[in-house]
Amino acid sequence: MEAWVNEIFIGISLASILLMVAIGLAIIYGTMGVINLAHGQFVMLGAYGAWLLQTQYGVSIVVSLPVVFLVVGLVGFVVERTIIQRLYHRPLDTILATWGIGIVLEQLVRNVFGSSSRYVARPEFLEGGYIILGAHASSYRLFIIFFSLGMLAATWYLLFRTEFGTKLRSVIQNTEISECYGISAKRVYALTFAYGAGLAGIAGALITPLVSVTPTMGTSLVVDAFLVVIVGGVGSLVGTAASALMIGEATAWLSYVLNDTTGRILILLGVIVLIRFRPQGLFPDTVRR
C-alpha cells in the first residue's frame, strides 16, 4: 500500500515538473507553430537566475520568481523580435534556428558562470514533508505540484478570460481579419513568445533544488517537454496536462517495476507508437486549422 502511494506521488511529482516545462512550450507551439528547441535553454536561464539571486543577494527561490519571469521573458521577447519573427512562414526551419539560439545561450552562460554544476537551497518554510496515506511527501514537491497547476490555471485564464487571450486566439484563427480589426499580430506573437519563455524561466527556477544546475541541463528537458506537448495534442492545455501526468506516472511505475533506463526506453517507444497512430495528440484542439 505504502509503496503504491509512494510511486503515485513520485509520478505526480515528475508530471508536475514536466508540466511546468511543457506549458510554455505548448503555448508557443500551439499558437505560433514554432518548434522552440531553445526552450530548454530558457529553463536553464531561469535556473541560473534563481541561483544568482540566491548566492548574490540571498533571495529565496519563491521571491525570485517574478524577477526570473520578467528577465527570461525579456530574453524571449528579444529572440522573437530579432529571429523567430522572420520564420513564421517556414515552421520547420524554426527547429534549426532555435537550436542555434540554444547553442548560443548555452555557450554564453558557460562563458559567464563556467560549466561546473551549481546548487540552490529550497526555501526554509518548504523544508520537511508530510506523511500522506503512509507515503512520505516532501513539502517542496507538493509545492511544485500545486504551483504547476496554478501555472496551468493562470495560462488558461490568460488565454480565455482576458482581452489579450481573445486577441491571441483571433490572430491564430485568422491573422488578416484580426489585423483589419486593429490587432497587431506581430505584437501579440512577440508577447506570447515572451510569456512562454517567462514560464520556462519560472520552471527552471523552481526545479533548481531538485536537479543540479549546469549549462547543458536544458537539452534533455526540452526533449521530454516536446514529447509531452506532441502527445497531448497541439494547442490543448488539458491535453498537455493529461499527457504530462501520463508520462510522469508511466516513468515512475516503469522505473519502479523495471529500472530507470528500461523505463525511459519504453516511454520513448510508447511515444513513437502513439504519434504514429494519433499524430493529432490525445486531445486535439478542434477549433484550430
Add this chain to the structure above:
Amino acid sequence: MNTGFKIDCIGYGLFAAFVLLVMPWMVDFSGYELNSYARYLALGMVAAALALSWGTAGILNLGQALTFGVGAYIMAMHLKLRASESLPGGMPDFMGWTNVEALPWFWQPFHSLLFTLGAGVLIPVGIACLLGVFMFRGRITGVFVAIITLSLMLAVQLWIISEQRFTGGENGITGLAPLNLFGWSVDTYELSFYYLVAGCLLAGLAVGLGLVRSKAGLVLRAIKADPERVRFFGYDVARYETLAFATSAGIAGVAGMLYALVLEFASPTYMGLSISLAIVIWAAVGGRESMVAAALGGIGVNMAEGRLSDLFFDQWTLMLGVIFIAVVLFLPRGIYGLVATARDYLEARYTERVAMALNREQDDAARPVADRGEVK
C-alpha cells in the same frame, strides 16, 4: 540529358577533384592531418545522406545519427573481435570484466569481414525500411517524423548505454585492431586510407545522385512539394519515401563505419542528440537541396571547427551557433542557394543577350540590303 543532371555532373566532378586532389594537396599528400581530413569526409558523407532524405523528399530526419552510429558499432565490433583473438574465449575485454560466459550469438557473425561490410550497409537500411514503412504508411509528415526519428535514436542510445555487458556501455567499444581489408592492413594515417574514405564518399554520392535524377527522384521531389497531389496521381507515396529514407540510411551506415575506422573507437555519443542536430546544421549550411553541397557543408564546417577551435577554444561553439542562425535567416537554401541564385541570374542574362542578338539579326535580315550600315 537534362540541365539538372548536367549541372549535377559538373558539381560532382568539381567535388571529386576537390576531394581527391585539392584536399590531400593542402597537406602535401601525407602526414597526421590526413587522418583528420578523412574524418571530415566521413562526416560530410553523413550530411550528404541527410540531404538525400531531407532536401529531396522533405523528410527531416532528426535521428540520422542512429544509422551512422549503428554503422560505427558494426565496424567496431568486427575490429574488437580481431583485437580480442588472444583473450579467453575470444571475447572482448569489457565482457570479461562483467562476467559474460561466452561470446553472445549476435557478436559471432562479426568475425567475418564480408558479413561486417554487408551488415554495415544492410542493417541501417533494414532499420530505415522498417521505420519508414511504419511511419509513412501512416502518412506521418513534418515535425512528427522529426520527433519519431529522434525518439527512436534516443531509445537505442539508452539501450546501448544500459547493456554494458554486450555493448561496452558508456565507454563504447575501444581498443580496436586495425582493419585488415583482404590482406591490406589499413593504416588510418596513410594516404591510401584517405583515398579509401574519399572513394566511399564519392560512391555514396553517386548512388544518391543516381536516385535523385532517376524517375523515382522526380517523384520524390514532387512529394516534397505536395504529397497529396502525388498520391492522387496514383503513386505509392510511402514506398518512395521509404526508398529515399533507406538509401540515406545505407549511406549513413557506410559513413559510420568509416568514422569508427578513423577514430578507432565507437561510442554511444555517435548516436546522440548533439551530433544528430549537428548533421542537420552541416547540411543546412551547405545546402539541403544538393547532396554535394551538403557534403561540402559537412567538410567545411568540421574543417573550420578543426582550425578555429584551436584559436578560439569554446567560443567556437558560440560562433557556430551565430553562423547557423544567420544561415537559417538569410540563406535558407544554404550556400548552395547562393550559388544557384547566381547561376540563375547569369543564365537569365545569357538568354536575354542571346534573344537580343537573335532579334537584331532578324531585324537586319528584314531590312533592305542598301540600309545595312555594314555593307561596303
